[in-house]
Amino acid sequence: MSDNVICNTLYFLQKCQLLLSQIEGRQEWINEINECQKELEIYKINHPLYEYCLSFITDKIIHPFLQELDIIFNSQDVVRELQKYELNFNYVIKRLSLIREFIPNVVKVPLDDLFCKPQTDEEWIQLNRYIEYVNLDDPLSLSKQFDQFYDYIAMGAAYCTLGSKYQNQLISLIVQNVGGAVMLVKKQTARNIKTKEITNPSLSFVKGLWSIQNNSTFFKNFMKLTNCRVKSHLKIHVPFLFRENQFKYHHDNNNTYVQEKFKGFRMVDDLYNKLQGKELLLKQKQQKIKVRILSANKIVLYKDVDYVQLVQRITELSSEHHQISQINQQQENRNIKIKKVVLHIHGGGWIAMSSFSHQSYTRKWANYLGEDTIVFSIDYRLAPEYRYPYALEDVWQLYLWIINFSQFYLNISIEQIVLAGDSAGGNMALGVCFRAIKYGIRIPDGLLMAYPAVNLDFTKFNPYLLQGLIDQVAPATVLKLALHEYLKDTNAKPNVDPYLSPLIADDSFLLKLPKMTIMCGQLDSLTGDTIKFVNRLRKLEKQFRMLIYNGINHGFLNFEVPIFAVPAIKPLIENSCDLLKQLFNQ
Template identity: 30%
Template sequence: MIISDRIGETSLLVEEILNTINRCKLNHIPKDILNLKLVLTEMKAKFESMTTNRSLKSINTQCTAAYLDYNNRYLSDLLAQTKTWKGNLRETQEEDLKVILSKINTLFEFLEIVPLVPEDDLFSLEKSHPRWEALQGITETFHSDKAKRVNEKYKKFMGQIATGQAFVSKGYEEVPGIKRYLMIGLGSIYYLLKKKKALRKTNLLYAEPRIEVAIHVCNLLETKMIRKLMKVVIKSSRYDKIVYIPRLVSEVLKPYQIIKSQEKLSLTPVQDYVMARILNTINLDLSSPIKTYNKIVIHIHGGGFISMSSASHQVYTNVWCNNLQIPIISIDYRLAPKNPYPAALDDVWQTWNWIIQYGETIGINPNQYVIVGDSAGGNLALALTYKIIISGLPPPNGLVLAYPALNLDKNSFSPSLLFSLDDLLIPYSFLKLCLEAYLPEGIDIKNPMISPINIEKEVLEKFPMTRIMIGTEDPLYDECFRFAEKLLNCGGDIKISQYAGAAHGGLNYSFKGGIRETRDMVAKASEWMKEMLEIV
């Protein structure tokens, strides 16, 4: 079917929904129905304008077709819902309406961008195109024989996470203060028994997310109770120490300049110092080291710039530490919205400078080092590497990026973003919330230290060995290949490992009782780091 016919078909589906709503005999019309009619009317008008001859010539047919597939699925679900509306809507019907309205609003936002994607965009080309053949030459695929089974495991696991998200949100909506934690506890019991209600509650949370609830939902792994439980199922490191690192150089957005002489790190909190966690396989005497390590890993955790810490990522950093037999320094950068950009980036920049200049005072003199980051941490890892290179300083021996956030422009579109409509970890509404929390108003979103997808050719030419891992069902999937292509075209040493059926956040699910296949991701990253650091 040609694209104009497909657009027309979708427009007719929207019209049928509007007619069905108008025929509904409701005693009371909820505000969400009025909002739904408004967005559907605007959507129909947009589809009609797209079918003019002039508009059809400029439409990206591949992206539009992928978009219509998703849109029609949700519109069909909505049509089925509207046919059940009569009298007074039940509570569950109003909740379903709120959830699908959120998704329709997202699809309408995409509709403004989808047709404008350039025809020569990587994801508008057939897989037989030379550009894709070049990328396939640097891509290794895992679990292709069990992609469906892996994806089902992710969905099941996300359903379990939804239970936790539901009881946290319940505690927040019910009562303030100390009573809130009682409600969270009671909510956990309630939703463990009623998992369908937990999923509904989570979808409602995503439909109208609030930043304070989002932060606490994302920080489930940070609670004392969960941390104690996690210690049972994750491997420990013999040495696990929190330290506080002084700021010795100019702020990250300013030209590089040393502004302070040597200052020792602290074992207790100091104002304006950066908190970090040092992991090692043997005890370190930080005051008078008897051994010096010349190879280290600098780790930057994920969490959407608003949540999590080095502790919640020890499920895999401990494994790496034990496998590599070298120190790992995991940075606890400041989080948004209290500390928006460039606070987090400045923290990793200051930590890197202290380690390189004065790490020998604690037995760490890194002649070779690797920077690792996942999700938001991948964004910061690339931004840090960019800053190091443009400052004329020694770049890392390698970069390991797990499902990195490469493009923070919410006015961009790529087909994999459609996965976020169903994603229970990073739904599109949460992605937007994270960006709004992290980025100050009026910021230049094209800045490479914000959106590394925009790193200039002359800087990419100086990039170290780079390895990326990504799941095929991850909303951030497409940008990983766009970035890899740019680096490849600059002569970079770049490889991608893609994991069939995997969604976002795989490394964090590698604990006993999590998703078994994600342990392959942990092992692959360890293999890459050994290669980069020449560890036999």
């Protein structure tokens, strides 16, 4: 390792401490910097990722911090100038504490790991033949567009925060809307509020910001007005038909990867009433799966369900002698045109967002794919009220309902089904595939995943994780909170559970995955694990396509909201439509 790298980092940290020691009441900052320095010295070894890590944090965090300290001490009023930077400095100190957490994991990365090898290594040369790096705009223009977008996020953060201290809903709403309007001109104030909130994010803040399109009357109505129109837009409520205790998630290596022949399902009680057509339209106290349906064709919800065929189907599902994949029995007198299905699974860290907040692109998918396609977009249960594996259970149950029962209620005849998920949704799309593989059930025909979370074991370091320290959309502090809320009190083990970390799934499961397309941002902290995932697919000679968009970070499918949009994202959304269509055509 270059001595200059570690010397520079330690020198800058020492200089920061020296400057801060001249300011009263900042001992907590000094202590954290000192602890970070000690941690770096302890793990001072010759390791390629350690050197990269030090260079990154020095260039992106420590050196800018030192420059701002110099500005303060060169000013005439140090105390007053410090107040301007205090929130930024708190965020720097918070990130130094995160750096202390993952430094020990950096040096544990094996030297034969993909990211320890140079780009000239044969493994990278082979892998890069499968990865397309896409430029959406020139870097300067893209940077300006995102700076504007980050200001919109800051305004959203301010909007969510301003009314939170008022218990009276009317007062809270007034303060939010008036304050939000003020933030349009007081951008720095909005930025400060955002910085303060993401330093030590609360669950209510993150849920509020990520679900602002659902929770804010203004934004909700704005979305309704600006979303493109589709011919059919329905909301249904699918009952649970299969006993949940049938789907326990195994953590022991002896059972997780055992593939079984289909043996039938245990169905819920009161099955007949739950299978009546009117059930799909009823919101009831009992738990149901909320689903949004979009299509460029007219979707018909049948009033007269053929219970003879329905009972026959139930018999097949409960039998040891039939495969669940035989699903295309239809009534001959029904003219069925819709034969392609997209099951969309939204992201949001398992704690926020919904099918509604993702309509800015799912409606475009529905229109682009045409009259022979239907899009099911699920609203699964969210943490912390429903932690792992409830969300995955919801998606699994809906998948089973679609491939087995949907044709009895809707004018569809499934020939192909593609799962599409972003972030947490991509994680669960793979989870559904693994569950189908394990139990000998029909596997989806394709996967479209955008910035999927393929590894929830953050003790496994890769250099892309450093992006979370500077990400304006999904910062490391927020991702850490979301993961904590999803897994808390569940005894979940992301280091051994492939339903949490698909990256570690056995080759026998990866071999049976369908063709897939993966879209990622170059500046996304999750992209590194996705690269390792597709490298495993490459070695198994699986069919996949990966696109990495330069200069783009996490969550880009949601960046094309009118007025607040990043202009460069428009061709990316159009690209997603085409990529989804290609999965059906192959």
